[in-house]
Amino acid sequence: MTTMTAGGLPVDGATLHYQVRGQGPLLLLIPGGTGGAAAFDEIADGLAAEYTVATYDPRGLGRSTLDDPEAEQHVAEHAGDALRLLDLLSPDRPARVFGTSSGAIAALHLLTARPERVARLVAHEPPVVEVLPDAAEHRALIARVRETFRTQGLMPAMAVFAAGLKKDGDAAEPKTEPELRLPPQAAARAEQTMAGLPYFVGRIVPSFMSYAPDVRRLGELTDRLVLACGEDSRGELPYRPAALLAERFGTPLLHFPGGHTGLTTHPAEFGERLAEALRA
Template identity: 70%
Template structure:
């Protein structure tokens, strides 16, 4: 796999690391969880045969530091400012304006990245040809939204009182199918409730070890600053309906009934659109990269 060209984009309050491959119309990939641009390593090369493929680390994650990083919510219970969906969508827009200033682009967003992408579509629809949104957990659209608000409160309280890993376990349990046993995966495809070593295994290739280390280091910021704001976000359904011909809502074959799948399915039904199914579950992008990329390529060509 060839190495992408990399760059940095100054945005208000942060500096974004981004990667570019290929030539052609722009396809912007917006990651979810703590995966960052590296989450797309398994699909970007194939997509770059048709598109200029750009991916990036969202502000505050991995290689996109905030100008004045704040300590995450810790055991002492100190609260920090949450991230803003609108601000993350503005970052994506700035990348579109940098890399495709004269032409609208195609966008793919996964999980929390799909939430930012939905906001971008409603705010600046003229800048998007198509958006494929994979399992955006916009739980405020669901009839049982109050249940999920209570989940977020439990995650926050657990994070304050007990720390990161117990809070991750509470969060993972809330994303499962009702009555499901077993472990949920985090943004890097790892069981969220499994113990993690302080350092990546020594036998990993250097690039994979660096990615694993970044993923684990980003978990406190993701859980404490991104999850509360993003999962409390309520999209403008009237504006989304008005541009729904540009929107492809998607879920994983193996995540039917899980919370992020439910929100995608709810929106697809609300807008009278067919729900596109990708291989794997919520993290199918990393567990089934070749098949996932094929489905995404077909969805972008329609």
């Protein structure tokens, strides 16, 4: 196994817990949801054969503590955290970046705000629903999630959120395909995932899914932007923004194995596809 070192980075309003393994040009992996650095445990060692791989817990999740636990969260602030890590670990040359889900939203903001610091970005299913023609419907979904969380609690809010992400006409029940039989390491992370859900639903979802990216600026940066989706996500809400942007920019849409959580359900194949995308 590749040797890993860990550190703590003070940033404005928080302290980030990060991990570094491997050597070579920097690759920063930005997780989505509540996964934190551990979400990349099953692919980071393989990538560390080519890169210095940095993973971290986003502020407010896992071991990255907030100075004010009740602080509101903002995409620009999370992108700034990623920039601080780039400046710490690769101060003299731009880095490769991978982000998934909410982490991909932060990564898109990083790219538009500081493009000179990003050599290549692979953005996997960023749910930037404001770019969609039916964005108003998704604003209503976010409002329903917030109100349900406030009045009924976490699990009812999660049910509303999950139903809103599905394809039109899909039943609300969870899928039972084999891909959702999680690998042992992923199953062991369930406790951390549950612990972070109130913060994610209450503060990350409303802020991040209300974020409108600078589409014009992204269109000027397609030489270093790879938009990606899951093979099994077609038609679902997290798939649609990246697909729409790729079509608008006239760039290929890269497909990863699995669905929105393909990193968890298909880690080996996901890591291989990411390595290919970073080399291209």
